[in-house]
Amino acid sequence: xxxxxxxxxxxxxxxxxxxxxxxxxxxxxxxxxxxxxxxxxxxxxxxxxxxxxxxxxxxxxxxxxxxxxxxxxxxxxxxxxxxxxxxxxxxxxxxxxxxxxxxxxxxxxxxxxxxxxxxxxxxxxxxxxxxxxxxxxxxxxxxxxxxxxxxxxxxxxxxxxxxxxxxxxxxxxxxxxxxxxxxxxxxxxxxxxxxxxxxxxxxxxxxxxxxxxxxxxxxxxxxxxxxxxxxxxxxxxxxxxxxxxxxxxxxxxxxxxxxxxxxxxxxxxxxxxxxxxxxxxxxxxxxxxxxxxxxxxxxxxxxxxxxxxxxxxxxxxxxxxxxxxxxxxxxxxxxxxxxxxxxxxxxxxxxxxxxxxxxxxxxxxxxxxxxxxxxxxxxxxxxxxxxxxxxxxxxxxxxxxxxxxxxxxxxxxxxxxxxxxx
Amino acid sequence: xxxxxxxxxxxxxxxxxxxxxxxxxxxxxxxxxxxxxxxxxxxxxxxxxxxxxxxxxxxxxxxxxxxxxxxxxxxxxxxxxxxxxxxxxxxxxxxxxxxxxxxxxxxxxxxxxxxxxxxxxxxxxxxxxxxxx
Numbered sequence: 124x125x126x127x128x129x130x131x132x133x134x135x136x137x138x139x140x141x142x143x144x145x146x147x148x149x150x151x152x153x154x155x156x157x158x159x160x161x162x163x164x165x166x167x168x169x170x171x172x173x174x175x176x177x178x179x180x181x182x183x184x185x186x187x188x189x190x191x192x193x194x195x196x197x198x199x200x201x202x203x204x205x206x207x208x209x210x211x212x213x214x215x216x217x218x219x220x221x222x223x224x225x226x227x228x229x230x231x232x233x234x235x236x237x238x239x240x241x242x243x244x245x246x247x248x249x250x251x252x253x254x255x256x257x258x259x260x261x262x263x264x265x266x267x268x269x270x271x272x273x274x275x276x277x278x279x280x281x282x283x284x285x286x287x288x289x290x291x292x293x294x295x296x297x298x299x300x301x302x303x304x305x306x307x308x309x310x311x312x313x314x315x316x317x318x319x320x321x322x323x324x325x326x327x328x329x330x331x332x333x334x335x336x337x338x339x340x341x342x343x344x345x346x347x348x349x350x351x352x353x354x355x356x357x358x359x360x361x362x363x364x365x366x367x368x369x370x371x372x373x374x375x376x377x378x379x380x381x382x383x384x385x386x387x388x389x390x391x392x393x394x395x396x397x398x399x400x401x402x403x404x405x406x407x408x409x410x411x412x413x414x415x416x417x418x419x420x421x422x423x424x425x426x427x428x429x430x431x432x433x434x435x436x437x438x439x440x441x442x443x444x445x446x447x448x449x450x451x452x453x454x455x456x457x458x459x460x461x462x463x464x465x466x467x468x469x470x471x472x473x474x475x476x477x478x479x480x481x482x483x484x485x486x487x488x489x490x491x492x493x494x495x496x497x498x499x500x501x502x503x504x505x506x507x508x509x510x511x512x513x514x515x516x517x518x519x520x521x522x523x524x525x526x527x528x529x530x531x532x533x534x535x536x537x538x539x540x541x542x543x544x545x
Numbered sequence: 546x547x548x549x550x551x552x553x554x555x556x557x558x559x560x561x562x563x564x565x566x567x568x569x570x571x572x573x574x575x576x577x578x579x580x581x582x583x584x585x586x587x588x589x590x591x592x593x594x595x596x597x598x599x600x601x602x603x604x605x606x607x608x609x610x611x612x613x614x615x616x617x618x619x620x621x622x623x624x625x626x627x628x629x630x631x632x633x634x635x636x637x638x639x640x641x642x643x644x645x646x647x648x649x650x651x652x653x654x655x656x657x658x659x660x661x662x663x664x665x666x667x668x669x670x671x672x673x674x675x676x677x678x
Contacts (some may be wrong), residue, residue, distance in 0.1 A: 191596075268634040300621070300638040301582075367585050378585075453588070468594040471585055511592040511600075534595070 139409040154540050157500040166539045172536030176223040177516050177519040181249035184524050185527050189234055199234055200432055216255030224275035233272040240268040263329040267317045270342035275362035278348045283323040284355055288342035289316035293362050293414045301368050306413030310365050337389035341397040345444035349457045350486030356442035359385045362401055363469040369413045379470040384439050385431035393429045400425035404434045433490050438467035439477035443520040451526025452543045459484045463517035468510045475507040566663045575654025578647045591659030597635045599628045602659040611666050616676045618648050646669040
């Protein structure tokens, strides 16, 4: 825990956007063997599900989970605690595609593959009557393996938002290749590297029917519609490999700590700067990327880009964002943001970081305090040297109707439930 | 009979190559090249990153045919490969900016680390492959 506080305090550098970890001294090992703040309890409600990515809770408490890889030929799980004893004993599955995104909205289940978004009509018991015949809402989205997860969110105005991650690190001519220049303008931005908006109920849409809602976002796996202020919020996976590609500009330590992972509010037309810019958490500004003539300090066009509301340590891989709207957690959690960090790999040779769930208090759509580690210990290790060693990695978040927070893990397929006991 | 002789010859060849000492200093030099150019993705222990970058421990590419291996390093790799039932979404960037000697050293290092045991790769072999590009 000490280490986490140190790192966030270091990045905070005083005031400004980057917030400091709060009081995390009152933590204890709960039944699920993860650490949560005093007053909270964590239990495991399901396990061994497969590569459990995002999770959605239906109004009646039924859970839907999207699997990245098919398990027994199926890619969507439906979990039900029929006898209400806290364990989800009834598990059914359907859907013949892997993917990440899942959401329940207005009587429909939405789920994404790596190139499409489908929806299924739900009955009053939150069952899918015809699991074999989903409606293809969006198809033909770019999927070139890298950053291919199509995370989704829905607003209250019949729109579907889809992340189309850039199949690239920094839009070099040859991706991730030393000496290869950046492409300016970056052609990838025409079909990826942003959030696209579609109608939530019109079948067979693709790029032509959709609209590029926000651009300059390298890869967003966590996004959520904030109904409190009616805006879309996203967390970006920042670029990798500053030291491998530009050893003359960055050493291993700088490369491990740059750039910040960013949380944005994105309005229609927002440009968040990728691939031209990255956010430096110490200088607290966006600077020009070295592929585009940057030297680690120059701002150039980056001053005009949308700035982050919160900057987190580098490479932590924010895989889910959830605004808590329940009333079962203490008041300070209301409308605040939970973020599931999958955990880093690009901090090597320095120790890896992340593998935890963070909380940021919010008021009226603005951060109202420092970020803090909310749930920790998923990796089962005191220090993660190689990502392969981590036992669990947080990947998805949902708020259950009973006001608890659900966390999925895509290593073992464990689902954690974190409740407030007072 | 033929088969047996051929088999014996292969065994002999194997025994012979296995006893060949690695070129002096190649492991130390290769380890340095690895740290600057490969470690971020394949990790210090060669275990890779789940779903993103493959392990280098006991894979057919690492321990197998050296010509193919040299070409992965020179040209990179961006197609679906499967190792231990996993596939990887990152591309492997070309490392052609490294010198022939550096590539020879890093491959000799990789072929003799992370539980691997293999013959050395020479700079001359890399030169030959690079000429074909």
